Amino acid sequence: MVASASPAPLEPPVLADDPVLDMLNTLANIDGVPLDFWQADADVERWLVRLEWVQEGSVPAFETGALLGTARALREVIRELVAARKAGEPGDPTALNGFLRKAVSHPQLVWPASGAPQLERQRKQQTPEQFLSPIAEAAANLLVGADFNLIRRCEHPDCILWFYDRTKAHKRRWCSMALCGNRHKVAEFRKRKLKL
DSSP: OOEEEEEEOOOOOOOOSHHHHHHHEEEETTTEEEEEEEOOOOHHHHHHHOOOOOOOOOOOOTTTTTHHHHHHHHHOOOHHHHHHHTTTOOOOHHHHHHHHHHOOOEEEEOTTTSOEEEEEEOOOOOSSHHHHHHEEEEEEEEOOOSOOOOOEESSSSTOOOOOEEOSSSSOOOSSOOIIIIHHHHHHHHHHHHHHO
């Protein structure tokens, strides 16, 4: 008897053109049903590797569930601040600043034998907060430096995904033409057919 392989876990879409917004998109609506792609520490680890926040095998061993809980908490802190910034309302940075305070880092000079010297930031990673602090820092930079006229939510009424419109004409409406854009076109086609 051949053992069946367990199905590959669903992966969140990577289509926001910004890794911080892609983090928000790890919580999505699939066929109108909310889905959190992060159900375990391993899901967060896979996502961090996929988006190149860390290299495979470099995630420290934390207490079971600690990375998941911390990543979800950071995601929601960032979501609230991005939504407030997009709405032109003041946000409360207290929770994000708490993550930023946990970032213990220092520059390190690296000088490979075959290249020029460069500075790399070395970070303590003893806690999940310290480990995820680069994402908190990237979120703070996004909130301060991004053009929020170009940060949008998908226009499909059932979709909650965010994206940074980096298209030349800045007319992007959908998280993905293949997903929501196509669904919208099909729905509009059906409406026209019913009117005939």
